[in-house]
Each structure stands twice: as C-alpha cells, then as structure tokens.
Amino acid sequence: MDTGMIIKNIRRQLHDGGYKLTPQREATVLVLLENDKDHLSAEEIYMLVKQKSPDIGLATVYRTLEMLTELKIVDKISFNDGVSRYDLRKEGDHHFHHHLLCLECGSIEEVEEDLLGEVENIVEKRYDFLVKDHRLTFHGVCSQCRKKK
Amino acid sequence: MDTGMIIKNIRRQLHDGGYKLTPQREATVLVLLENDKDHLSAEEIYMLVKQKSPDIGLATVYRTLEMLTELKIVDKISFNDGVSRYDLRKEGDHHFHHHLLCLECGSIEEVEEDLLGEVENIVEKRYDFLVKDHRLTFHGVCSQCRKKK
C-alpha cells in the first residue's frame, strides 16, 4: 500500500476517534512511516519531524504519539533503557510483532509472524485471562555478532 | 527453601561476582523476598527497606538493584508505565517467568511455567538468533474484572 493510502486510512481512524490530522500530526506519522524498521524514541522522532516542520514543538510530538498509541496506530514499547519507543503497527495486524534484542550490539530485529497463537490459547484457558495484546522480546545474540567471534 | 538458606545462596553469588552482602544489600534482598509476588519499583522497595534500615539512601537501593540485575538474581522489567520494576528470580529458574497485565485493574499475575520452549527453538533456527532470555507480557482482562461485568 502506498503512503498516500496509508495516510488516508490514518486520517479516517483519527476522525473516528474525534481527532484531526493536523499538519504536525501528519508530519509525525510520515516520519514513522519512513522509518518503520527502526524503533525510534520520542526525541529521535522529534528530531526527524523537525526536518520537515522546523516549528514543531517537542510536546506536540509527545501528544501525537500518545494519541496514536491510544488509537492503536502505533505500539509503545520499552526495552529497559529508560526511553519509550514507538512502532507503527502494520495495516491489518491485530497482534504486536515480536522483537529480537541483541545484547552485544543493541540491534533490534522484528519478527513479523505471530508465534504466540498456541501460547495465548493456553493462557486464556489455564489462567482464565482474556488476552488482548502482548509484548514479546527475546534477549540474545544476533547472527552478525556471533560471526565476529 | 527457607529465607536463611536463600540469603546464604545469594551471599555466595555476590561473592562470586566480587561483591559483599552488606547490611543494606541484605535488607534490600529481604524486602524482595518478602514481596516476591509483587512487582515493586525502586522507590517502593526503598520505602519498604527504610522500615528495616531507616538510614539507607535511595542511591544505595538503586545500586543494589543494578548489581542484583547484573548477577541475574533479579529481573528488571518495565510495563510501559515509566518505572522499572524488579522481580526476584526463583532459585534454579533459568527463564524469566511471564506476566499477565490486566488493562482494567492494573494487576499483574505471574505465569511460572515456561510456555516459550518451542517458540524459542523456532526463533533460534529461523532467525539465526541465540536466545539468552525473554520478556513476555500479555495485556488483557483478568477473570476478576470480567466477573464484575
């Protein structure tokens, strides 16, 4: 799907939630789209948005990210390094993808496929817990770092 | 296993890592042992330790928790609410247990059994990633909150 179409969908989602897609919000979403393989912090997103809209304020970026999180357009995740990171959810995805965090180089790889179907069933039955979403991160060593040794 | 024995084991683990079990560190470990079902933040731990050792400083608690995390005696985890939480690892456990976070009441339930064995195998093979540890949290609605409705 092209960017224009994605933006159009997001505009509709905002309207459904009672929000407008202001130029600042659109610029923020564009940065997220252009960097959908990264896991940017609010500060990093702010720096990138500033290149498009130099007058945007940091608080606006924070508020936009909060709103996008509430609407489940982005997922907020923390990798225990003291900052929250924001990850655009793929169109039609109803689960949050998983992450592989390399303890040596700090890289974060994404695992698109949902490996938790069976595990969620067990949790729902055995713990009587209605699962809505999940966060799964593996800590380990990526192939590149293992090759180096 | 009784508390004395656990403390003894932890003392040995600290020594092996080149640290001493000072009274302040012991008081901190005791608080973690006494609240092993909770997921306390550093500040909460500090408050509880202060009841045992009123003269302890917040920085000492932070440093102790950092050390215990490094030695894998506790696991540090964040549930996206802006604070890190610390969870004592059970004796002999080589994986971090999972969590069920209720989006309505905020309660956190623990899942002791390891449900990720097969998933880790897939990740190791399919993504060529050496798994050392994991963080798995399900977001959803607990049985109590569902009963209320």
Added chain:
DNA sequence: AATTAATTTATAATGAGTCTAAATAATCAA
C-alpha cells in the same frame, strides 16, 4: 465577522534515575 473549541508553542515543572564528593566501613600489609 464573532465566538467557541481544538491544537500548538514555549517553557516550567515533575519525577525517575545517575553522579559526585565526603564520610564510613571493611580489608590488608607491616
């Protein structure tokens, strides 16, 4: 056009976590 509501900006405030220097406690060599 005037009014109201939503949004943004700039900046101040908060609060978790870290750093630093001085004090204290433990360890070691003589």
Added chain:
DNA sequence: TTGATTATTTAGACTCATTATAAATTAATT
C-alpha cells in the same frame, strides 16, 4: 594493632525523559 588502601554508603546535586500549564494560534461554528 596501626596505618594505608579499597569498597561502600550517604546526601544532595544533577540529568534527562516526560508531563503540565498558560498564552497564542488555528480551525470550526454560529
């Protein structure tokens, strides 16, 4: 044991991510 060295703790200053606030701007409505 004494003095010297090292590790640890304390208190408080500091940093930095995030949030709150008040004034200004923009958009929507009457």
